[in-house]
Amino acid sequence: MSACRVTPAARHGISPSGWDTVWRPMLLAAIANVVFGMAFALLARDRVRADGPFLGPPFLLVVLHAAGVIGPVALYFYTVHPAWAWHYLVNPSNVPGLALVPLVVGHGALVIGGWYVGALLLRADRRRLLLYALAGVGVVFVVAAVLLGDRLTKSASYRGYHSGYGQNLLDVELGYALIVSLMAIAGSAGYVAVELVRDGRRVRSR
Numbered sequence: 001m002s003a004c005r006v007t008p009a010a011r012h013g014i015s016p017s018g019w020d021t022v023w024r025p026m027l028l029a030a031i032a033n034v035v036f037g038m039a040f041a042l043l044a045r046d047r048v049r050a051d052g053p054f055l056g057p058p059f060l061l062v063v064l065h066a067a068g069v070i071g072p073v074a075l076y077f078y079t080v081h082p083a084w085a086w087h088y089l090v091n092p093s094n095v096p097g098l099a100l101v102p103l104v105v106g107h108g109a110l111v112i113g114g115w116y117v118g119a120l121l122l123r124a125d126r127r128r129l130l131l132y133a134l135a136g137v138g139v140v141f142v143v144a145a146v147l148l149g150d151r152l153t154k155s156a157s158y159r160g161y162h163s164g165y166g167q168n169l170l171d172v173e174l175g176y177a178l179i180v181s182l183m184a185i186a187g188s189a190g191y192v193a194v195e196l197v198r199d200g201r202r203v204r205s206r
Contacts, residue, residue, distance in 0.1 A: 026085050031141045037114020045122050046200040053119030061192045062115050066108035069188040073181045074107040081174050083158040087151045091158045
C-alpha cells in the first residue's frame, strides 16, 4: 500500500502550539450526535408532549443509543486513531490521557442534549422551530465536512499529515473501522427511530 500525497492546501493546518488548550473533537460526529437527539425528539413528539422528555421508553432508548453505541465508537477512535479523530488539528500527544473520559461522555451527552432541546421546543409548541434547527445543524454539518475535506479522507500520524503524507482510508484499518462504526450507528439509530414511532402510536391510542 503506497502513501498518497496530501495536497499543498491541506498542509495549512493549525500550528499545534495554537491548539494546545482548545478541544477539537470529532467535529462531524459531534454535530451528528446533536442531530440524532433532536430527530429522536421529533419522532417521539407524542410521548414528549404527553409525559415530558424523561419518562417512558423513548428516553431509555435514547440513553442506550448514546451510551451503548456512540460512546464506544468515540472511545475506539480517540484511542486507536487519535490523530484522525482530532482531524489533525491537534497533536494527540499534547492531549492529557484523562481528557478521554469527558470527550467520550461528551459525545453521548450531545445526543441527550439534542433530545432535551428538541423536547423543550415540542412542549412549547415550537415544532417548526425544531425543524428549522434540524435544518440549520444539517447545513453546519455539510459546511464542516467541506472545510475539513482532505482531513477526513486520509490516515496518517499528526506529524505525517502535516509533512504532506497520508494513506487513503480504504487502504488501511481506519477506513474499514469507520464503515463498521457507521453501520452500527445507523443500525442503532434506525432501531430507535422505529421504536419511537411505535411508541407514539401507543400514546395516541390511549
